[in-house]
Amino acid sequence: MSTASFLRIQRPWRLAAEATALIVAAVVAFPLYWMVLSAFKPAGEVQSTEPRPWTLAPSLDAFRRVFEQQDFGRYFVNSLMVAGTVVLASALIAFLAATAVTRFRFRFRTTLLIMFLVAQMVPIEALTIPLFFLMRDLGNTVPGVGLNTLGSLILPHIAFSLPFAIWMLRGFVKAVPEALEEAAYIDGASRSRFLWQILFPLVFPGLVATSVFSFISAWNDFLFAKSFIISATENSTLPMALLVFFKPDENDWGGIMAASTVMTVPVLVFFVLVQRRLVSGLGGAVKD
Numbered sequence: 001m002s003t004a005s006f007l008r009i010q011r012p013w014r015l016a017a018e019a020t021a022l023i024v025a026a027v028v029a030f031p032l033y034w035m036v037l038s039a040f041k042p043a044g045e046v047q048s049t050e051p052r053p054w055t056l057a058p059s060l061d062a063f064r065r066v067f068e069q070q071d072f073g074r075y076f077v078n079s080l081m082v083a084g085t086v087v088l089a090s091a092l093i094a095f096l097a098a099t100a101v102t103r104f105r106f107r108f109r110t111t112l113l114i115m116f117l118v119a120q121m122v123p124i125e126a127l128t129i130p131l132f133f134l135m136r137d138l139g140n141t142v143p144g145v146g147l148n149t150l151g152s153l154i155l156p157h158i159a160f161s162l163p164f165a166i167w168m169l170r171g172f173v174k175a176v177p178e179a180l181e182e183a184a185y186i187d188g189a190s191r192s193r194f195l196w197q198i199l200f201p202l203v204f205p206g207l208v209a210t211s212v213f214s215f216i217s218a219w220n221d222f223l224f225a226k227s228f229i230i231s232a233t234e235n236s237t238l239p240m241a242l243l244v245f246f247k248p249d250e251n252d253w254g255g256i257m258a259a260s261t262v263m264t265v266p267v268l269v270f271f272v273l274v275q276r277r278l279v280s281g282l283g284g285a286v287k288d
Contacts, residue, residue, distance in 0.1 A: 034053070037053065038254065039062050040062070042055070042057055042061070046257070061254070062252075062257065062258035063262070065245075071234065071236075074234060075238050078235060078238075079239075082150055082154055082157070083215050086154055086161060086214050089154070090214050091210065095169060095207060097166045098172075099173050101166070101170060102170050113167075113170075120167075128227050131227075135147050148230055148232035149232070152224070153229070157224070160217070164210065165213075169207065172205070172206035173199065176199060181198075184198055212274060215270055219263070220263070220267075222239040225237045238262075245259065
């Protein structure tokens with residue numbers, strides 16, 4: 001078969017695949033579009049019985065109500081502190097743990113890896129009540145990590161982020177040839193120097209990929225924030241701020257959509273900043 005004939009046969013399938021990808025992308029992106037559109041719609045159009053996928057009179061009233069909410073800035077800073085701490089701590093611990101389970105041979109290593117998988121299979125909702133009592137008791141002995149503190153949100157998210165991060169980084173560490181490590185030792189490099197100056201830059205794309213998932217999970221968390229922050233409203237996070245717009249008589253859907261849009265912006269900014277590293281990191285994980 002000639003090259004021209006092969007291209008003629010392949011072209012319809014390629015066009016069908018591209019059209020399918022566009023349709024899937026449109027379906028996935030439509031809720032995001034509707035959220036942003038509803039945030040800019042006037043109140044009358046948001047609750048109209050004849051919804052339209054456009055607006056001729058965009059308004060910023062919903063965003064004004066969001067930013068005029070008391071302590072909204074503090075909630076934003078709290079969410080940023082929780083998500084940032086989770087990303088940094090989980091990335092550091094996962095990198096060291098992945099290096100240990102890949103480069104070293106010790107007893108129960110396989111058992112430990114299986115436990116990481118089991119931890120990913122357990123639903124978070126099933127562990128919320130046990131974690132509540134754990135944080136309550138931990139707060140009596142360790143200050144700063146009990147109920148009504150940001151520590152009660154940081155620790156569980158680090159624990160739930162680590163299994164996935166360790167499994168993903170394990171493939172990146174394993175892909176680094178041991179000959180490279182031996183050559184570094186021959187040249188006089190210490191183990192710590194090899195770890196941070198040679199191995200760390202090579203697995204950095206994997207760290208970025210795992211950090212994205214850790215950031216999104218911690219940033220959008222509502223379950224832990226609702227369960228562990230009981231009375232200290234000054235330690236609430238952005239998802240908790242949405243509750244202000246849910247009212248007994250009538251929900252403020254414009255405010256809900258505007259607040260959700262504001263919450264989405266940092267995630268998009270974080271994603272744009274690391275997208276190149278993220279693509280190479282996910283590609284390395286699939287290749288492994």
